[in-house]
Amino acid sequence: MEIRSTPIKDVYELYPKVFKDARGFFLETYREDLLEKHGINTRWVQDNQSFSVAGTVRGLHFQHAPHAQAKLVRVISGKVYDVCVDLRKDSPTFGQHHGLILDGEQHNMLYVPAGFAHGFSVLEDAVFTYKCGSFYHKASEGGVIWNDAQLNIDWQVEEALVSEKDQELPSLEEFVKQTGGGL
C-alpha cells in the first residue's frame, strides 16, 4: 500500500496493491502499521456503508468535538469524487479542500482527519464505506452547504441529488460566525 501526502497537511491518499488473477482480485484494505508511520494512531470504532445513485451529493459533514471523527473512506464499487475541507481553526489551509476520484477499480482511499468536513458526489452508482474514529453522535452533527460559493468545489455532477437535511446546511461564512472561526 502506498500512502501519499496531499497539499493539505495531515490528509493522505492511500493506494493499495491490487493482486489480480483468473479468480478475481485481492487487496489489503487496512494496515494499521502503515498509517502509524504517518503518525495516524486513530482507534477506529465504527464502520459505515452507504449506496448512492449517480448524481447524489452527500455532505459536507463533520461532528463537533468531543465527538469529532477521523475517517478512512473508500469505494467498494462505482465511482465518486471525494472531498474534504479543512475547517481547523488557525490552520494555514483553512477553507481549502482536497478532492480526488475514489473508485472500485483502484480501490484507493482518503484519510480525513478530525477537524475536516467531508462529502462526495457520485459519478457512477457507488457502494461507499468508511471507518470512523468516533461513534455517530446525532446531536454533534454539523456541516457546510455542499455548493458553497466560497468553497467553489467542482462536484462534476450536472443535477445534484441532495438530502433535505443537507440542503439546509449553513454557508462557510455562517459556519465561521457560529463557531468563532472553525472547529
Ligand SMILES: Cc1cn([C@H]2C[C@H](O)[C@@H](COP(=O)(O)OP(=O)(O)O[C@H]3O[C@@H](C)C(=O)[C@@H](O)[C@H]3O)O2)c(=O)[nH]c1=O
Ligand atoms: C452517519 C450515520 C447516520 N445514521 C443514520 C441517520 C439517518 O437516519 C440515516 C442517514 O444519515 P445521513 O443522511 O446523515 O447519511 P450520510 O449523508 O451518508 O452521512 C454521511 O455522509 C458522509 C459524507 C460522511 O462524511 C459521513 O460521516 C456521514 O455524515 O442514517 C446512523 O445511524 N449512523 C451514522 O453513523
